[in-house]
Amino acid sequence: MGVAGCGKSSLGAALAQAEGLPLIEGDDHHSPASREKMRQGIALTDEDREGWLATLGQLLQAHPHGAVLTCSSLKKAYRDRLRGACPGLRFVFLEIDRANAGQRVAARAGTHFFSSALVESQFATLESPVGEAGVLRLDALLDLATLQQQASAWIAAQESA
Ligand SMILES: Nc1ncnc2c1ncn2[C@@H]1O[C@H](COP(=O)(O)OP(=O)(O)OP(=O)(O)O)[C@@H](O)[C@H]1O
Numbered sequence: 001m002g003v004a005g006c007g008k009s010s011l012g013a014a015l016a017q018a019e020g021l022p023l024i025e026g027d028d029h030h031s032p033a034s035r036e037k038m039r040q041g042i043a044l045t046d047e048d049r050e051g052w053l054a055t056l057g058q059l060l061q062a063h064p065h066g067a068v069l070t071c072s073s074l075k076k077a078y079r080d081r082l083r084g085a086c087p088g089l090r091f092v093f094l095e096i097d098r099a100n101a102g103q104r105v106a107a108r109a110g111t112h113f114f115s116s117a118l119v120e121s122q123f124a125t126l127e128s129p130v131g132e133a134g135v136l137r138l139d140a141l142l143d144l145a146t147l148q149q150q151a152s153a154w155i156a157a158q159e160s161a
């Protein structure tokens with residue numbers, strides 16, 4: 001979880017591969033209307049995210065042996081919604097600052113639907129999950145291999161506890 005550009009898709013893919021788990025790419029499940037809004041630089045509302053979160057919850061339930069989901073999960077209510085669908089769900093929070101997120105999103109502007117004009121609204125919407133149970137905060141500026149190792153070590157530690 002985290003704002004646009006924090007590295008959800010990159011870490012999600014690496015973690016799914018390392019853990020031998022299926023990957024659910026949250027961005028693939030936004031409605032066409034939501035994708036168009038984001039392309040135009042219009043931030044999604046709670047209402048826009050409602051059906052999307054319901055779909056993601058159903059996808060988690062369809063993978064009872066586990067899965068890696070990439071999902072911005074910006075507000076506590078969104079995370080609680082997913083926890084409701086999938087008890088035991090844990091979150092890896094990729095924390096990044098505005099400048100670096102803005103740079104990353106701008107750098108891929110030609111190939112990705114997300115408008116860089118929206119980065120500020122992502123930070124305005126973000127409610128930090130730090131302090132909630134089952135959350136690992138990672139520094140999104142670390143290299144991908146290190147992030148994957150830290151996330152895998154956390155998962156292993158929780159499973160042996
Ligand atoms: N750990 C990292 N170090 C350096 N660059 C990274 C790292 N993780 C991702 N990136 C780069 O940052 C950009 C955004 O990454 P990615 O698409 O994984 O983020 P995201 O959070 O899934 O973004 P979005 O949700 O907006 O698609 C990509 O160009 C990616 O290559």
Ligand SMILES: O=C(O)[C@H](O)[C@@H](O)[C@H](O)[C@H](O)CO
Binds near residue numbers: 071073
């Ligand atoms: O809740 C949201 O506003 C969205 O999920 C965004 O975070 C983007 O889809 C994503 O980060 C861009 O790829």
